[in-house]
Amino acid sequence: MTTADDVRTIALALPDTAEKLAWGQPTFRVAGKIFAALGDDDTTMGVKCPVEDRAELIAAEPQKFFTRKGHDDTYAWLRVRLAALDDVDELTAILADSWRQAAPRKLQDAHPDLGRAVADGEGAA
Incomplete structure (x- = not known):
């Protein structure tokens, strides 16, 4: 089972990443742009995900991936249940x-292999 501590450790190990509190929640930013945020109770996180890919991910693994109706409809974000992830390798791939x-x-360009396998469709999110 992955935890909020795992999210923090992995996210902050990515290049040019910082943690900043926003809306009362820890967010993780690269070059000032949010790429992940822990949920209110630290059991979920939000990550960037193209809107066109979300429905497929949710349909394939609804125990892992979801959106909040209304709030997430227009944003390129996907929510992830941390306890449902297979292991820290899957969490690492999603965050990358x-x-x-x-x-x-x-x-x-300075980190060409970071997140590449997932971006090419070989992993989740």
């Missing part, structure tokens, strides 16, 4: 993919 979606091109 989200990081890649938020990171500036120059930073992505």
Whole structure:
């Protein structure tokens, strides 16, 4: 089972990442842009995910992935139940993919393999 502490450790190990409190929740930012946020009770997190990919991920693994109706409809975000993830490797892949979606091109180019497998469809989110 993965935890909020795992999210924090992995997220802060990614390049040019910082933690900042926003809306009363810990958020993780790359070059100032949010790529992940812990949920209110630290049992979930939100990550960047293209809107067109969300429904497929939720349908394939509804125990892991979800959105909040109304609030998430127009944002490129997906929510993840931390306890449902297989292990920290899956969490790492999800966070790295989200990081890649938020990171500036120059930073992505400096870390070409970070989040690549997930971005190419070989992993979740």
